[in-house]
Amino acid sequence: MKAVLFDAYGTLASITDPRRPYRQVINEARRRGTELPGDVASHVMASPLTLSELASQLHVPTEALHHAERDLETEVASITLYPETLATLEALQARGLKLGVCSNLAAPYAAPLLKVLPPLDAYLWSFEVGAIKPQPQIFEAACQALGCSPVEVLMVGDSLQADVDGARAAGLHAAWLTREGDHGDLQSLDELLQ
Incomplete structure:
Protein backbone atom coordinates (compact mmCIF):
# COMPACT_ATOMS: atom_id res chain seq x y z
CA MET A 1 0.00 0.00 0.00
CA LYS A 2 1.34 3.41 -0.97
CA ALA A 3 -1.67 5.59 -0.21
CA VAL A 4 -4.84 5.80 1.84
CA LEU A 5 -7.96 7.65 0.76
CA PHE A 6 -10.58 8.64 3.29
CA ASP A 7 -14.21 9.57 3.01
CA ALA A 8 -14.86 12.85 4.83
CA TYR A 9 -18.03 12.96 6.89
CA GLY A 10 -18.75 9.91 8.99
CA THR A 11 -15.11 8.84 8.58
CA LEU A 12 -12.73 11.70 9.41
CA ALA A 13 -15.23 14.23 10.72
CA SER A 14 -18.78 14.58 11.90
CA ILE A 15 -21.44 17.25 11.73
CA THR A 16 -22.56 17.38 15.33
CA ASP A 17 -25.59 19.62 14.65
CA PRO A 18 -27.06 18.30 11.38
CA ARG A 19 -29.73 20.51 9.80
CA ARG A 20 -29.70 19.18 6.19
CA SER A 78 -20.53 22.15 14.10
CA ILE A 79 -18.00 20.20 12.01
CA THR A 80 -15.53 18.40 14.23
CA LEU A 81 -12.90 15.75 13.68
CA TYR A 82 -13.28 12.39 15.38
CA PRO A 83 -10.92 12.10 18.39
CA GLU A 84 -8.44 9.75 16.67
CA THR A 85 -8.39 11.47 13.26
CA LEU A 86 -5.36 13.77 13.61
CA ALA A 87 -3.13 11.24 15.36
CA THR A 88 -4.00 8.56 12.81
CA LEU A 89 -3.31 10.83 9.84
CA GLU A 90 0.00 11.97 11.33
CA ALA A 91 1.08 8.37 12.05
CA LEU A 92 0.22 7.26 8.52
CA GLN A 93 2.13 10.22 7.06
CA ALA A 94 5.10 9.33 9.27
CA ARG A 95 5.06 5.86 7.69
CA GLY A 96 5.52 7.49 4.29
CA LEU A 97 2.00 6.91 3.00
CA LYS A 98 0.30 9.43 0.75
CA LEU A 99 -3.07 10.52 2.11
CA GLY A 100 -6.14 11.96 0.50
CA VAL A 101 -9.81 12.66 0.95
CA CYS A 102 -12.36 11.41 -1.57
CA SER A 103 -15.86 12.53 -0.66
CA ASN A 104 -19.35 13.03 -1.99
CA LEU A 105 -20.47 16.41 -0.76
CA ALA A 106 -22.04 19.71 -1.68
CA ALA A 107 -19.61 22.57 -2.29
CA PRO A 108 -20.06 24.47 1.00
CA TYR A 109 -18.86 21.50 3.05
CA ALA A 110 -15.31 21.33 1.66
CA ALA A 111 -13.74 24.55 2.99
CA PRO A 112 -14.76 23.98 6.64
CA LEU A 113 -13.23 20.51 6.50
CA LEU A 114 -9.98 21.88 5.06
CA LYS A 115 -9.76 24.23 8.05
CA VAL A 116 -9.70 21.36 10.55
CA LEU A 117 -7.60 18.82 8.62
CA PRO A 118 -3.81 18.84 8.36
CA PRO A 119 -2.38 19.25 4.84
CA LEU A 120 -2.87 16.06 2.81
CA ASP A 121 -1.66 14.98 -0.63
CA ALA A 122 -5.00 15.09 -2.47
CA TYR A 123 -8.58 16.24 -2.06
CA LEU A 124 -11.19 14.85 -4.41
CA TRP A 125 -14.55 16.48 -3.95
CA SER A 126 -17.44 15.09 -5.98
CA PHE A 127 -18.63 18.60 -6.88
CA GLU A 128 -15.21 19.36 -8.47
CA VAL A 129 -14.70 15.99 -10.17
CA GLY A 130 -18.27 15.91 -11.55
CA ALA A 131 -18.77 12.32 -10.41
CA ILE A 132 -19.90 10.77 -7.15
CA LYS A 133 -18.88 7.59 -5.40
CA PRO A 134 -19.43 4.75 -6.32
CA GLN A 135 -18.78 5.97 -9.89
CA PRO A 136 -15.32 4.84 -11.04
CA GLN A 137 -14.35 8.30 -12.36
CA ILE A 138 -13.91 9.77 -8.89
CA PHE A 139 -11.67 6.88 -7.78
CA GLU A 140 -9.65 7.12 -11.01
CA ALA A 141 -9.17 10.85 -10.42
CA ALA A 142 -8.09 10.15 -6.83
CA CYS A 143 -5.48 7.60 -7.87
CA GLN A 144 -4.16 9.98 -10.51
CA ALA A 145 -3.96 12.83 -7.98
CA LEU A 146 -2.02 10.57 -5.60
CA GLY A 147 0.27 9.30 -8.37
CA CYS A 148 -0.63 5.70 -7.55
CA SER A 149 -2.21 2.79 -9.34
CA PRO A 150 -5.53 1.57 -7.89
CA VAL A 151 -3.95 -1.57 -6.39
CA GLU A 152 -1.63 0.67 -4.33
CA VAL A 153 -4.50 2.57 -2.68
CA LEU A 154 -6.73 1.73 0.28
CA MET A 155 -10.10 3.54 0.49
CA VAL A 156 -11.57 3.92 3.99
CA GLY A 157 -15.16 5.02 4.43
CA ASP A 158 -18.44 4.54 6.23
CA SER A 159 -20.62 3.73 3.20
CA LEU A 160 -20.56 0.11 2.07
CA GLN A 161 -21.89 0.91 -1.38
CA ALA A 162 -20.13 4.20 -2.13
CA ASP A 163 -16.80 3.74 -0.35
CA VAL A 164 -16.22 0.00 -0.29
CA ASP A 165 -18.06 -1.51 -3.25
CA GLY A 166 -17.27 1.49 -5.46
CA ALA A 167 -13.58 1.47 -4.59
CA ARG A 168 -13.24 -2.27 -5.11
CA ALA A 169 -15.02 -2.07 -8.47
CA ALA A 170 -12.44 0.57 -9.49
CA GLY A 171 -9.56 -1.73 -8.45
CA LEU A 172 -8.71 -0.19 -5.07
CA HIS A 173 -8.54 -1.96 -1.73
CA ALA A 174 -11.24 -0.87 0.70
CA ALA A 175 -12.09 -0.94 4.40
CA TRP A 176 -15.56 -0.31 5.76
CA LEU A 177 -15.61 1.87 8.88
CA THR A 178 -18.60 1.29 11.14
CA ARG A 179 -18.23 3.44 14.24
CA GLU A 180 -21.40 2.01 15.75
CA GLY A 181 -21.50 -1.77 15.61
CA ASP A 182 -19.07 -4.47 14.71
CA HIS A 183 -20.18 -5.46 11.23
CA GLY A 184 -17.50 -3.48 9.38
CA ASP A 185 -13.76 -3.89 8.89
CA LEU A 186 -12.89 -1.07 11.32
CA GLN A 187 -14.65 0.59 14.23
CA SER A 188 -12.10 3.40 14.59
CA LEU A 189 -9.49 4.98 12.32
CA ASP A 190 -6.65 4.15 14.69
CA GLU A 191 -7.18 0.46 13.88
CA LEU A 192 -5.36 1.26 10.62
CA LEU A 193 -2.18 1.58 12.67
CA GLN A 194 -2.27 -2.01 13.97
Whole structure:
Protein backbone atom coordinates (compact mmCIF):
# COMPACT_ATOMS: atom_id res chain seq x y z
CA MET A 1 0.00 0.00 0.00
CA LYS A 2 1.34 3.41 -0.97
CA ALA A 3 -1.67 5.59 -0.21
CA VAL A 4 -4.84 5.80 1.84
CA LEU A 5 -7.96 7.65 0.76
CA PHE A 6 -10.58 8.64 3.29
CA ASP A 7 -14.21 9.57 3.01
CA ALA A 8 -14.86 12.85 4.83
CA TYR A 9 -18.03 12.96 6.89
CA GLY A 10 -18.75 9.91 8.99
CA THR A 11 -15.11 8.84 8.58
CA LEU A 12 -12.73 11.70 9.41
CA ALA A 13 -15.23 14.23 10.72
CA SER A 14 -18.78 14.58 11.90
CA ILE A 15 -21.44 17.25 11.73
CA THR A 16 -22.56 17.38 15.33
CA ASP A 17 -25.59 19.62 14.65
CA PRO A 18 -27.06 18.30 11.38
CA ARG A 19 -29.73 20.51 9.80
CA ARG A 20 -29.70 19.18 6.19
CA PRO A 21 -30.22 22.53 4.45
CA TYR A 22 -29.95 21.14 0.93
CA ARG A 23 -32.63 18.58 1.74
CA GLN A 24 -34.77 21.41 3.15
CA VAL A 25 -34.58 23.26 -0.17
CA ILE A 26 -35.35 20.10 -2.14
CA ASN A 27 -38.29 19.25 0.14
CA GLU A 28 -39.64 22.80 -0.16
CA ALA A 29 -39.50 22.49 -3.95
CA ARG A 30 -41.37 19.18 -3.73
CA ARG A 31 -44.03 20.73 -1.50
CA ARG A 32 -44.52 23.43 -4.11
CA GLY A 33 -44.89 20.85 -6.88
CA THR A 34 -41.65 21.77 -8.65
CA GLU A 35 -40.47 19.12 -11.09
CA LEU A 36 -37.10 17.90 -9.87
CA PRO A 37 -34.26 16.45 -11.92
CA GLY A 38 -34.01 12.63 -11.68
CA ASP A 39 -31.62 12.23 -8.76
CA VAL A 40 -31.40 15.75 -7.41
CA ALA A 41 -29.11 14.76 -4.51
CA SER A 42 -26.54 13.35 -6.94
CA HIS A 43 -26.91 16.48 -9.06
CA VAL A 44 -26.10 18.64 -6.02
CA MET A 45 -23.00 16.62 -5.11
CA ALA A 46 -21.69 16.37 -8.68
CA SER A 47 -21.76 20.11 -9.37
CA PRO A 48 -20.51 23.17 -7.48
CA LEU A 49 -24.00 24.46 -6.65
CA THR A 50 -24.38 26.84 -3.77
CA LEU A 51 -27.53 26.61 -1.71
CA SER A 52 -28.87 29.81 -3.27
CA GLU A 53 -28.18 28.50 -6.80
CA LEU A 54 -30.09 25.31 -6.02
CA ALA A 55 -32.97 27.30 -4.55
CA SER A 56 -33.05 29.46 -7.66
CA GLN A 57 -33.06 26.42 -9.97
CA LEU A 58 -35.90 24.87 -7.97
CA HIS A 59 -37.88 28.13 -7.58
CA VAL A 60 -37.76 28.03 -3.79
CA PRO A 61 -38.86 31.33 -2.19
CA THR A 62 -36.38 33.64 -0.47
CA GLU A 63 -37.78 33.08 3.03
CA ALA A 64 -37.24 29.30 2.80
CA LEU A 65 -33.78 29.89 1.35
CA HIS A 66 -32.80 32.20 4.22
CA HIS A 67 -33.88 29.62 6.78
CA ALA A 68 -31.83 26.93 4.99
CA GLU A 69 -28.81 29.26 4.77
CA ARG A 70 -28.92 29.86 8.54
CA ASP A 71 -29.08 26.12 9.07
CA LEU A 72 -26.12 25.64 6.72
CA GLU A 73 -24.08 28.09 8.82
CA THR A 74 -25.02 26.22 11.99
CA GLU A 75 -24.18 22.90 10.40
CA VAL A 76 -20.73 23.83 9.10
CA ALA A 77 -19.91 25.51 12.43
CA SER A 78 -20.53 22.15 14.10
CA ILE A 79 -18.00 20.20 12.01
CA THR A 80 -15.53 18.40 14.23
CA LEU A 81 -12.90 15.75 13.68
CA TYR A 82 -13.28 12.39 15.38
CA PRO A 83 -10.92 12.10 18.39
CA GLU A 84 -8.44 9.75 16.67
CA THR A 85 -8.39 11.47 13.26
CA LEU A 86 -5.36 13.77 13.61
CA ALA A 87 -3.13 11.24 15.36
CA THR A 88 -4.00 8.56 12.81
CA LEU A 89 -3.31 10.83 9.84
CA GLU A 90 0.00 11.97 11.33
CA ALA A 91 1.08 8.37 12.05
CA LEU A 92 0.22 7.26 8.52
CA GLN A 93 2.13 10.22 7.06
CA ALA A 94 5.10 9.33 9.27
CA ARG A 95 5.06 5.86 7.69
CA GLY A 96 5.52 7.49 4.29
CA LEU A 97 2.00 6.91 3.00
CA LYS A 98 0.30 9.43 0.75
CA LEU A 99 -3.07 10.52 2.11
CA GLY A 100 -6.14 11.96 0.50
CA VAL A 101 -9.81 12.66 0.95
CA CYS A 102 -12.36 11.41 -1.57
CA SER A 103 -15.86 12.53 -0.66
CA ASN A 104 -19.35 13.03 -1.99
CA LEU A 105 -20.47 16.41 -0.76
CA ALA A 106 -22.04 19.71 -1.68
CA ALA A 107 -19.61 22.57 -2.29
CA PRO A 108 -20.06 24.47 1.00
CA TYR A 109 -18.86 21.50 3.05
CA ALA A 110 -15.31 21.33 1.66
CA ALA A 111 -13.74 24.55 2.99
CA PRO A 112 -14.76 23.98 6.64
CA LEU A 113 -13.23 20.51 6.50
CA LEU A 114 -9.98 21.88 5.06
CA LYS A 115 -9.76 24.23 8.05
CA VAL A 116 -9.70 21.36 10.55
CA LEU A 117 -7.60 18.82 8.62
CA PRO A 118 -3.81 18.84 8.36
CA PRO A 119 -2.38 19.25 4.84
CA LEU A 120 -2.87 16.06 2.81
CA ASP A 121 -1.66 14.98 -0.63
CA ALA A 122 -5.00 15.09 -2.47
CA TYR A 123 -8.58 16.24 -2.06
CA LEU A 124 -11.19 14.85 -4.41
CA TRP A 125 -14.55 16.48 -3.95
CA SER A 126 -17.44 15.09 -5.98
CA PHE A 127 -18.63 18.60 -6.88
CA GLU A 128 -15.21 19.36 -8.47
CA VAL A 129 -14.70 15.99 -10.17
CA GLY A 130 -18.27 15.91 -11.55
CA ALA A 131 -18.77 12.32 -10.41
CA ILE A 132 -19.90 10.77 -7.15
CA LYS A 133 -18.88 7.59 -5.40
CA PRO A 134 -19.43 4.75 -6.32
CA GLN A 135 -18.78 5.97 -9.89
CA PRO A 136 -15.32 4.84 -11.04
CA GLN A 137 -14.35 8.30 -12.36
CA ILE A 138 -13.91 9.77 -8.89
CA PHE A 139 -11.67 6.88 -7.78
CA GLU A 140 -9.65 7.12 -11.01
CA ALA A 141 -9.17 10.85 -10.42
CA ALA A 142 -8.09 10.15 -6.83
CA CYS A 143 -5.48 7.60 -7.87
CA GLN A 144 -4.16 9.98 -10.51
CA ALA A 145 -3.96 12.83 -7.98
CA LEU A 146 -2.02 10.57 -5.60
CA GLY A 147 0.27 9.30 -8.37
CA CYS A 148 -0.63 5.70 -7.55
CA SER A 149 -2.21 2.79 -9.34
CA PRO A 150 -5.53 1.57 -7.89
CA VAL A 151 -3.95 -1.57 -6.39
CA GLU A 152 -1.63 0.67 -4.33
CA VAL A 153 -4.50 2.57 -2.68
CA LEU A 154 -6.73 1.73 0.28
CA MET A 155 -10.10 3.54 0.49
CA VAL A 156 -11.57 3.92 3.99
CA GLY A 157 -15.16 5.02 4.43
CA ASP A 158 -18.44 4.54 6.23
CA SER A 159 -20.62 3.73 3.20
CA LEU A 160 -20.56 0.11 2.07
CA GLN A 161 -21.89 0.91 -1.38
CA ALA A 162 -20.13 4.20 -2.13
CA ASP A 163 -16.80 3.74 -0.35
CA VAL A 164 -16.22 0.00 -0.29
CA ASP A 165 -18.06 -1.51 -3.25
CA GLY A 166 -17.27 1.49 -5.46
CA ALA A 167 -13.58 1.47 -4.59
CA ARG A 168 -13.24 -2.27 -5.11
CA ALA A 169 -15.02 -2.07 -8.47
CA ALA A 170 -12.44 0.57 -9.49
CA GLY A 171 -9.56 -1.73 -8.45
CA LEU A 172 -8.71 -0.19 -5.07
CA HIS A 173 -8.54 -1.96 -1.73
CA ALA A 174 -11.24 -0.87 0.70
CA ALA A 175 -12.09 -0.94 4.40
CA TRP A 176 -15.56 -0.31 5.76
CA LEU A 177 -15.61 1.87 8.88
CA THR A 178 -18.60 1.29 11.14
CA ARG A 179 -18.23 3.44 14.24
CA GLU A 180 -21.40 2.01 15.75
CA GLY A 181 -21.50 -1.77 15.61
CA ASP A 182 -19.07 -4.47 14.71
CA HIS A 183 -20.18 -5.46 11.23
CA GLY A 184 -17.50 -3.48 9.38
CA ASP A 185 -13.76 -3.89 8.89
CA LEU A 186 -12.89 -1.07 11.32
CA GLN A 187 -14.65 0.59 14.23
CA SER A 188 -12.10 3.40 14.59
CA LEU A 189 -9.49 4.98 12.32
CA ASP A 190 -6.65 4.15 14.69
CA GLU A 191 -7.18 0.46 13.88
CA LEU A 192 -5.36 1.26 10.62
CA LEU A 193 -2.18 1.58 12.67
CA GLN A 194 -2.27 -2.01 13.97
